[in-house]
Amino acid sequence: MPRNVLLVIDMLKDFIEPDGALYCGEKAKEIVPFVVEKVREFMAKDEPVIFIMDAHDPEDLEFNRFPVHCVYGSPGAQLIDELAELVAEYPFAIKVPKTRFSGFFRTGLKKILEDLEPETVHVVGVCTNICVLYTVEELRNRDYRTIVHTRGVTSFDPEAHRWALRQMETVLGAEMA
Structure with a gap:
């Protein structure tokens, strides 16, 4: 079983590209x-890379709170080109579509991690205070050793980003790297 697993959360065109429906800002491009x-590092060791990917129904109730984004099958719901091209042939790239903030809500992530039995789950992606936070919360509630790579997470809201990092470290017990 792999010692490490990398979760890449919502590195999708609608969040990362400037013309994306819910662009997270220049900080998103910077990570x-x-x-x-980080993905290359895991690939070099033949370790799993799990892409947690927003994939909404066009009538999703989330669109009452946020603009329409990452509609399943749309270009905006696709991995950014830098990652899509990198992992196109990688046999340990796993894609997990999600419809809510947590990567666990009504997805197969729980079973995937149970099958992989990783010692440590590493986390990168957007947005720190939304999907990253709620996925890390569930990882920690399942007692996974979790490392959040601070250079690999960001948010459109710098204050909320800092708050979420503190919450993940001091309340949830995730390690910051």
């Missing part, structure tokens, strides 16, 4: 090189 580097 791309680090995220790519």
Whole structure:
């Protein structure tokens, strides 16, 4: 079984590209090189990379709170090109579509992690105070050792980003790297 698993959360065109429906800002583009580097590191060791990917129904109730984004099958719901091209042939790239903030809500992530039995789950992606936070919360409630790579996470809201990092470290017990 792998010692490590990398979760890449919502590195999708609608969040990362400037013309995306819910663009997370210039900070989102700035983390791309680090995220790519981290994915390459895991690939070099033949360790799993799990892509947690927003994939909404066009009538999703989330659109009452947020603009329409990452509609299943749309270009905006696709991985950014830098990652899609990198993992196109990688046999240990796993894609997990989600419809809510947590990567666990009505997805197969729980079973995937149970099958993989990782010692440590590493986390990168967007947005720190939304999907990253709620996925890390569930990882920690399942007692996974969790490392959040601070150079590989960001948010459109710098204050909420800092607050979420503190919550994950001091309340949830995730390690910051």
